Amino acid sequence: MSSGMVDAFRLFYHRKFHTVEQIRRYQEKQLRRLIDLSMNESSFYRERFSTHIPRTLEELSFVSPINKEIMMANFDRLNTIGVKLEDVKAFAVQKELAKDYLGYYQDRVVVGLSSGTSGNKGVYLTPKELTKKLPFVFLARGGIPLRHLPFRILFCLRVFGQGFDDINSPLVHLHYCATMTPVDEIIDQLNSKRINILMAPPSLVRILLPHKDRIKVKFKQIVCYAEVLEKEEKERFKKAFATNIVEIYQASEGQIASACRHGNLHINEDLVIVELTDEQGNKIEKPGELAKHMYVTNLVNFAQPLIRYEMNDLVVLGEKCPCGSRFRTIDHILGRNDDILYFITLDNRRIPVFPDLISRWIITATDDIREYQVHQTKDGDMEVKIETLPDVHEDPKIIATKVKCRIEEELLQFRIRTEVRVIPADLPLPEDRSKYKRFVVAR
Template identity: 25%
Template sequence: MSLEEIRAFSSELLAAYARNGAPRSLVIDLQQRRLARLLEVARGTRAYRDLHRLRDAPIVDKARLMARFDDHVVDGRPSRVHAFAFLGQARPGALLDQRHIVTTTSGTTGEVGVFVVDAPGFARLRATVFARIFRGQLRPEGFALLLRRRYRMSFVVALGGHTMTAVLALRMPRIGGIVADVRALSIDDPLPLLVASLNAAPPLLLHSYATVLEVLAHEALRGRLRIQPEIVTAGSEPLTQQARAVVGAAFPGAALVETWGATEHVGLATACPLGHLHLNEDAALVEAVDADDRPVADGSWSERVLVTNLLNHAQPLLRYRLDDRVRIEGTPCPCGSPLRRVEIVGRTDDVVYLDDGRGFQVHAPIPFEIALLGVPGLLQFALVHEEQNRLRVSIVIEEGADGVVVADLVCERLERYFADHGLTPFVSFVIEETATLSRHARSKKLRQITSRVPRPTGNTLVPAAQRRRHSPEQSS
């Protein structure tokens, strides 16, 4: 088995790396061949027994997939019962029946999802991501050498459950020290211990959640964390402007690479050296669709996406619905990649809808982040929309900074933000200082912007910036 996995990983790594600069037609050719093979494999399931074309595949979401679990796995294996029992007993990253990787979603959106992928397919998926992460770092000759030197990587992630990040961190060492020396560090460890572990074996590649990278970057700026990674990769959470700036300052020699993945597909997109996310079209088909699952044009924002995982031959995922809003760019990126660019919103942060007395304004997370960007002494913040137009802002203060001064600055910035949007008389907020921000119990993701207020219905929604242009005269 593991030899097959190593072979799949190595060959896909080199081939996918070569495709970084290949003509688009070659990528599309491969995509279509992989799709044809996937459909053939999918006919081995009860759900897709008679399926011939992707467009005839019914749209699947997590609830449907979980309800009909046994129908969606090839040859009916592993069964739902078998997979759930395995999750209860096995360590994350272990193989079920010597051939299947099993992962679960965090359950942030309702029911927990359980996903199965064949080990070679999983190896190819992650190889594709690595090939994109290493793009621009090495020439092809150097890249071949990479396979022969032990490249040290550290994953600082939640290791408790069978989440995709835990499996990614823990599965790699079992692929063998041939490809890399991979360390998995738990974000539940106290910070001084994490710093000491990283210092003891400095990684060339450091992977974590964006907010954790931010914390580690501050440790580096204070001189406690002494590593010089070549590559820093961020996943699972949006990479905020603030995180980008701090990580850049702390690790000036490193390329900071953002990734977009899901439990259902580990490598949907990877950022290019210019910082644009590109779809991994050789491993996935991503359809941007509206609320009725109809395709939206390139350059328009979708309501959600339909993902077809081209490399999972155990539980074929065809036109699987994810709630991410994306915008796919049809024109080529100046970086020269044959893969299309994609922008994503709403990955973990919520959109906040604020009532300005005439209707609801839509506030995306990024403007809030920018409003609080560069407040001296502010380490992290979390904003919760608790009741309609009432917000709570939790702030974490940098060591040695004055909490009262920082809170005043945050207050000033937010007041200005709401005044700019004509919301001053309508919106109230409280600021509280806290030692740490709480993470989601299972996923350990930190949500910077959370809304507990239901999304308003009707046609009264206006993007905040647009509303501001049309009604400039309302600030106090």
């Protein structure tokens, strides 16, 4: 059995924390290790902790948080492996343009791009060793019971990330399918490969719904990720496909939460420290309360330490889970619930284009965008509003033209020819971030 599969089974039967106190002790041990390494290798953190080094969770809660803007402004000093932002960003953008998503920068790290909830590009580094283990975390904590072995998984994602190839073994067969694959081809793969586990964003599962009678295989489980899964939609999927639906909460900043056998979303307390507070900074500990602030400390990524990193997600804690795990549960995540856009191809087919794909085109067209919003009022129509960063000297109209050309070129790859309108605009985020939608579809 491969070392990765050993990791998977170890994670499946993850550390038996019988009490909250055991979780706290483990997190503080890992926190001290993370901070010691960060101070040795990162001038940013040496300076940050020059007057006081947090050694406990309570002390950590008094540390000023960082966010994407601070991280990006101090990228060269913050990372511990001596790489430069301009170099890794150029590497990632080139990979994106070439549609070549495999490989490591300097054979050391995977470089990821993210637009997040606000701002332009975020650049995230994942070391090679961790990259090879993360897919097994994804698999082991996907709420997939071992009784369903062998797993025949169709993994639907925008791109096939480095490390997922290693997950294949005699008991696990992972097949990749891009989210832009035509629905007929997806159904063919499901049937021909006798898939018993579907892993896909909710928006793709939604597209499969009208075709459920053409799917001849019986799913043992559907695992959703990458987008918010509303409770009503979860029940709809469960009824339509007659199977269990579970959710994984994955972000560029870390694998935040995974499902248990009951389908409840548990924070991965052994991989991340998650602090939830209200508007005044008071801790959120009771189920049902909305956390206005979420701070994440990634305990396993030492290449780009994220210590008390503020995320823009809004979450509500859930009740204690009957599975017995002491890891906290998340009742639901408040997201933008972005809609799918539809276009007409040159041969008159109506096809979906997913929001995450359009986001990638926008953020890799230019570094100068602070925020954007995409509108569609009818099939084939598309308007993009962009707000540029305040210190950008280039004419916003020129930046808009770059975005327009990039989107139109990418759409043409799918045999879609349409005129995209890109307009410079002011796009202030609302006070309640959960009400902001990057993609507004009103047909």
